[in-house]
Amino acid sequence: MRTAQRAHTRAVGPKPQSKVSRPGASSAVLANVPDLRKNTVYLGDCIDVLRSLPAESVDLVFADPPYNLQLEGQLSRPDQSTVDGVDDDWDKFESFADYDRFTWDWLSAARRVMKPDATLFVIGSYHNIFRVGSTLQDLGFWILNDIVWLKSNPMPNFRGRRFTNAHETLIWASKGPDAKRYTFNYEALKAGNEDCQMRSDWLFPICTGRERLKNGEGHKVHPTQKPEALLARILLSASHPGDVVLDPFFGTGTTGAVAKRLGRSFVGIERDETYATAARARIEGVEPLADEALSAAPAKRSEPRVPFATLIEAGLVEPGTILTDAAGRTRVVVRPDGAVALGAIIGSIHKIGALAQGLPACNGWTFWHVLHEGRLVPIDALRAGFRADQRQARAS
Amino acid sequence: MRTAQRAHTRAVGPKPQSKVSRPGASSAVLANVPDLRKNTVYLGDCIDVLRSLPAESVDLVFADPPYNLQLEGQLSRPDQSTVDGVDDDWDKFESFADYDRFTWDWLSAARRVMKPDATLFVIGSYHNIFRVGSTLQDLGFWILNDIVWLKSNPMPNFRGRRFTNAHETLIWASKGPDAKRYTFNYEALKAGNEDCQMRSDWLFPICTGRERLKNGEGHKVHPTQKPEALLARILLSASHPGDVVLDPFFGTGTTGAVAKRLGRSFVGIERDETYATAARARIEGVEPLADEALSAAPAKRSEPRVPFATLIEAGLVEPGTILTDAAGRTRVVVRPDGAVALGAIIGSIHKIGALAQGLPACNGWTFWHVLHEGRLVPIDALRAGFRADQRQARAS
DNA sequence: TACCTAAATGAATCGAAGT
DNA sequence: AACTTCGATTCATTTAGGT
Numbered sequence: 001m002r003t004a005q006r007a008h009t010r011a012v013g014p015k016p017q018s019k020v021s022r023p024g025a026s027s028a029v030l031a032n033v034p035d036l037r038k039n040t041v042y043l044g045d046c047i048d049v050l051r052s053l054p055a056e057s058v059d060l061v062f063a064d065p066p067y068n069l070q071l072e073g074q075l076s077r078p079d080q081s082t083v084d085g086v087d088d089d090w091d092k093f094e095s096f097a098d099y100d101r102f103t104w105d106w107l108s109a110a111r112r113v114m115k116p117d118a119t120l121f122v123i124g125s126y127h128n129i130f131r132v133g134s135t136l137q138d139l140g141f142w143i144l145n146d147i148v149w150l151k152s153n154p155m156p157n158f159r160g161r162r163f164t165n166a167h168e169t170l171i172w173a174s175k176g177p178d179a180k181r182y183t184f185n186y187e188a189l190k191a192g193n194e195d196c197q198m199r200s201d202w203l204f205p206i207c208t209g210r211e212r213l214k215n216g217e218g219h220k221v222h223p224t225q226k227p228e229a230l231l232a233r234i235l236l237s238a239s240h241p242g243d244v245v246l247d248p249f250f251g252t253g254t255t256g257a258v259a260k261r262l263g264r265s266f267v268g269i270e271r272d273e274t275y276a277t278a279a280r281a282r283i284e285g286v287e288p289l290a291d292e293a294l295s296a297a298p299a300k301r302s303e304p305r306v307p308f309a310t311l312i313e314a315g316l317v318e319p320g321t322i323l324t325d326a327a328g329r330t331r332v333v334v335r336p337d338g339a340v341a342l343g344a345i346i347g348s349i350h351k352i353g354a355l356a357q358g359l360p361a362c363n364g365w366t367f368w369h370v371l372h373e374g375r376l377v378p379i380d381a382l383r384a385g386f387r388a389d390q391r392q393a394r395a396s
Numbered sequence: 397m398r399t400a401q402r403a404h405t406r407a408v409g410p411k412p413q414s415k416v417s418r419p420g421a422s423s424a425v426l427a428n429v430p431d432l433r434k435n436t437v438y439l440g441d442c443i444d445v446l447r448s449l450p451a452e453s454v455d456l457v458f459a460d461p462p463y464n465l466q467l468e469g470q471l472s473r474p475d476q477s478t479v480d481g482v483d484d485d486w487d488k489f490e491s492f493a494d495y496d497r498f499t500w501d502w503l504s505a506a507r508r509v510m511k512p513d514a515t516l517f518v519i520g521s522y523h524n525i526f527r528v529g530s531t532l533q534d535l536g537f538w539i540l541n542d543i544v545w546l547k548s549n550p551m552p553n554f555r556g557r558r559f560t561n562a563h564e565t566l567i568w569a570s571k572g573p574d575a576k577r578y579t580f581n582y583e584a585l586k587a588g589n590e591d592c593q594m595r596s597d598w599l600f601p602i603c604t605g606r607e608r609l610k611n612g613e614g615h616k617v618h619p620t621q622k623p624e625a626l627l628a629r630i631l632l633s634a635s636h637p638g639d640v641v642l643d644p645f646f647g648t649g650t651t652g653a654v655a656k657r658l659g660r661s662f663v664g665i666e667r668d669e670t671y672a673t674a675a676r677a678r679i680e681g682v683e684p685l686a687d688e689a690l691s692a693a694p695a696k697r698s699e700p701r702v703p704f705a706t707l708i709e710a711g712l713v714e715p716g717t718i719l720t721d722a723a724g725r726t727r728v729v730v731r732p733d734g735a736v737a738l739g740a741i742i743g744s745i746h747k748i749g750a751l752a753q754g755l756p757a758c759n760g761w762t763f764w765h766v767l768h769e770g771r772l773v774p775i776d777a778l779r780a781g782f783r784a785d786q787r788q789a790r791a792s
Numbered sequence: 793t794a795c796c797t798a799a800a801t802g803a804a805t806c807g808a809a810g811t
Numbered sequence: 812a813a814c815t816t817c818g819a820t821t822c823a824t825t826t827a828g829g830t
Contacts, residue, residue: 070805077801078820080755086803096533126542126567127805130529137492137526145559146522148544150597151802156821157593159806160582163541163633164822166595168803169565171522186556197553199562201546201597206802209825224803237559309588313600313625320689335689336658337581337632338588344691344787348587393549393601539805576807582820592822697819701809746817759818 038244038265039283041256041276046248046269050109058267059183059243061110061120062234062255064226066091067128068099077158086223090272096131103128103135110248111139117181119144119238122171123226129169141173144182149230150203172238183238198237204229213252213278221278222252231258239264253279260286306383308349308364309338316382323349323368328376330356332368340368349379434640434661435679437652437672442644442665446505454663455579455639457506457516458630458651460622461499463523495524499531506644507535513577515540515634518567519622525565537569540578545626546599568634579634583695594633600625609648609674617674618648627654635660637690649675656682659690700786702779704745704760705734712778719745719764724772726752728764736764745775 036057042049069091075083093099110120120141124132136143147170154166174182189198204227211228213221231254239245241263247255250268252275259266260283270276311317312334319336332340332352342352349364357367365380372381432453438445506516516537520528532539543566550562570578585594600623607624609617627650635641637659643651646664648671655662656679666672707713708730715732728736728748738748745760753763761776768777 064803067803068805069803071803072805075804075806076757076820080753080757081800083804084801091803125803125805126529126539127803129542130526130533130567133522133526134530143522144557145561146525146565147559148546148563148597150544151823153802153823154595155802155804156823157804157806158820159804160586160593160820161576161580161806162804163543163568164593164595165541165804165806167542167544167597169542171526172559180557184557197556197560199550199560201544201563205824208802208823212802220802305590307589307592309585310599312588313628319685333688335584335588336628336685337584339584340587341688341691346584346587346691348591350591351587390548573805697808701817703817744816757818759820761818 036244036267038267039256039260041250041253041268041270041279043270043273043276045271047105047109049269050106050113050248053113053267055112056115057244058113058246059115059118060235060239060245060264061114061118062231062245062247063106063110063120063122064224064247064249064251065103065106065122065124065128065132066093066249067125067224068093068131069125069127075158083155083158084220084223088223099128100131100135103132104139106248107132107135107139107141110246111141111175113246114175116175117179117183119172119174119182121234121238122173123149123168124171125165125168129171133171136171136173140176142175142177142179143171143173145172145200146170147172147200147202150201152203152205153208154206170234183240183243185237185240189237202230202233204233207254213282222275225252226254228254228258228261231255232262235259235262235264250279251275253282256283257286261289263288306386307338308379311379311382311386312336312338314386316386317370317379321370323370323379324376325356325367326369326376326378328369332356432640432663434663435652435656437646437649437664437666437675439666439669439672441667443501443505445665446502446509446644449509449663451508452511453640454509454642455511455514456631456635456641456660457510457514458627458641458643459502459506459516459518460620460643460645460647461502461518461520461524461528462645463521492527496527496531499524499528500535502644503528503531503535503537506642507537507571509642510571512571513575513579515568515570515578517630517634518569519545519564520567521561521564525567529567532567532569536572538571538573538575540568540570541596542567543596543598546597548599548601549604550602566630579636579639581633581636581695585633598626598629600629603650609678618671621648622650624650624654627651628658631655631658631660637687646675647671649678652679653682656684659684659687699783702782703734704775707775707778707782708732708734710782712782713766713775717766719766719775720772721752721763722765722772722774724765728752 036054069086071085071087075085077083093102114120122132122136133143133146148167149170150167154164157164190196207225207227212225215221235245235258242265244265244267245255245259246267248269250256250270253268256266256268256279268279270279312319317334319334321334323332323334323340324330330342332342334340335346339346340349340352342356345352345355347355349368350362353362353364353367354360365383366378368379369376370379370382432450510516518528518532529539544563545566546563550560553560586592603621603623608621611617631641631654638661640661640663641651641655642663644665646652646666649664652662652664652675664675666675708715713730715730717730719728719730719736720726726738728738730736731742735742736745736748738752741748741751743751745764746758749758749760749763750756761779762774764775765772766775766778
């Protein structure tokens with residue numbers, strides 16, 4: 001059976017079967033290993049360390065594995081400054097097959113350490129998350145949700161060749177379809193979310209400012225430090241106080257810091273001594289919350305901005321509509337993409353409004369009008385109506 | 397590096413090589429098949445039909461493949477081995493393998509039909525999107541973005557055991573890492589989005605109300621009809637008017653309806669006659685937008701190149717003119733051949749601009765200024781004026 | 793102190809044309 | 812096919828520095 005399983009798993013390549021845990025094997029291992037050392041950062045390769053840990057001993061896993069970014073060359077901002085990207089050795093893989101093997105190995109090792117009702121969160125980007133998700137399924141994990149972390153302040157796409165990469169993806173999975181007694185603090189999350197169910201899209205800023213660990217020269221210690229708010233949401237969603245949270249790619253210890261603050265235990269594994277040392281020092285300085293304070297502090301979603309294109313998509317403005325200034329003199333045509341055309345010149349409502357007046361800037365929302373029931377109405381009125389409709393839809 | 401990368405992505409495992417399109421093979425196929433019938437719904441299995449179509453004939457693919465309900469039914473069977481469910485779940489193995497094979501087949505068939513610079517959008521949920529993404533990568537597609545469609549009105553999670561599944565995932569991919577000349581209407585999207593780059597998270601309501609197709613008894617015709625706004629965003633992002641858009645899982649024809657409205661051609665494939673019939677009727681009733689609202693936005697990077705020497709030849713800049721940076725500090729002299737001189741150093745406006753700032757590169761058009769009516773004006777303004785004159789001359 | 797402006801920066805698979 | 816040149820391109824946020 002195992003052979004068949006490997007063969008079918010998308011035929012991505014030979015999977016090392018010896019690394020999957022087997023019933024019986026775990027107890028033998030257990031006899032040879034010490035108890036799980038809680039609130040410790042293990043220094044070493046995560047697969048080796050995971051195999052040395054007692055089976056079925058942790059309640060939750062959070063993993064932030066290398067993304068296999070495959071970057072080439074340098075990227076510069078429009079002002080010619082250089083983007084300090086990820087070029088660390090730990091993110092270098094020979095091939096997708098190589099990355100798949102790595103993923104299979106650490107995931108199956110982590111799975112052995114999970115209690116039967118434990119769950120696992122993995123975070124990634126489009127570079128690696130599809131490999132991770134497929135491997136999870138191949139290993140028998142049961143996906144409960146995929147979750148998107150929406151970044152309120154992502155790095156722009158400097159070359160204007162793609163959409164701004166404004167999110168990362170988390171996969172939340174149990175050990176299998178029958179593990180139905182996993183922890184999910186539904187009520188607490190809902191109570192902290194204006195009595196609405198917590199959705200699969202989470203909005204947080206990226207990790208900057210004083211939260212971002214810096215070394216003596218003011219340089220970031222770790223290139224991909226995750227925000228504590230993200231980890232807090234995860235721990236508050238899928239663990240109880242006192243639970244053990246495992247992070248096999250501990251880095252600078254965000255998981256440990258949040259776990260300590262929220263009254264959970266952590267087990268961290270990190271192979272880079274610089275990171276591990278920074279993590280220990282960081283966690284040392286964390287003050288645990290008082291017991292009664294251990295409730296969710298959800299990030300409130302800011303009022304979304306409404307681009308002009310949204311009104312078109314919502315059917316409030318038809319493409320081809322004529323917009324004019326308040327006097328009805330200057331005329332532009334609405335395009336389906338939300339730009340407007342002044343003769344052959346095409347641009348945003350703001351840019352074209354500025355151009356039409358010969359001014360450096362213009363608020364297109366108040367400048368442009370549309371004929372509505374025989375009267376010229378500023379398009380801002382349409383936006384106000386749209387926002388009101390949205391609020392009503394959300395409330396009901 | 398890049399070659400190696402591509403080579404290994406193909407060598408991921410025993411894949412049915414015969415299904416990957418090969419250079420040379422396409423023309424032979426082309427000779428045996430009829431021309432592509434545009435604005436047609438082909439009735440039949442999508443893999444069969446795709447293989448009958450001429451190679452390299454479409455500009456954009458949108459695909460909404462099935463989640464494979466059979467897979468879900470089998471996966472929810474009780475799993476005997478809770479400790480390690482991987483070993484014994486033969487049914488699960490069968491289903492994943494089937495789904496992966498199906499995905500491989502339709503994706504490689506679609507790839508053959510794509511023009512070299514065409515791109516592909518696939519939409520899915522966590523049930524299938526990881527299989528699809530991995531297969532895309534294995535086939536050599538190059539992922540440009542993953543995009544999340546955030547649903548403003550998702551179905552709640554009734555059991556309260558998971559996060560509300562409030563999004564679906566799209567993958568946008570080109571045929572390979574070297575296909576860099578794909579269509580992306582960056583400027584138009586930005587103009588319609590408050591002059592900010594379009595991000596990878598898109599907010600739309602699900603398809604309801606009068607847009608949702610109903611049959612005689614008032615039941616929805618198709619279980620997963622996508623909103624037209626989503627397709628409009630896709631077509632406006634990655635195609636031009638007149639382009640051919642292929643949808644191999646046409647359903648009730650949202651892609652066709654939007655394509656017709658936006659002045660694109662469509663090719664639909666649908667194996668269910670009820671859906672195909674409903675789609676044809678639906679598209680029949682769509683009114684295309686007027687050309688006026690569709691005229692292509694002139695992307696800045698597609699404007700004709702104007703060398704600096706041309707401005708001198710046209711008399712817009714006199715040889716000997718002094719150019720300065722915006723602050724008026726650094727000064728260079730314009731030479732009659734279009735080069736500039738910084739002291740004894742002579743070079744292009746770009747080279748000397750970079751040198752003057754100590755940067756690796758510089759856009760001389762925006763860096764250098766000339767005194768015009770008492771004010772410092774970037775030489776880019778002169779170029780813009782020249783281009784406008786040229787356009788006017790061409791038009792008359 | 794309060795306020796304003798400039799500078800820095802983030803998991804990034806981020807050209808095209810001519811020689 | 813490799814190399815050179817042209818020249819297009821950024822958003823939210825924090826921090827530092829100056830008035």
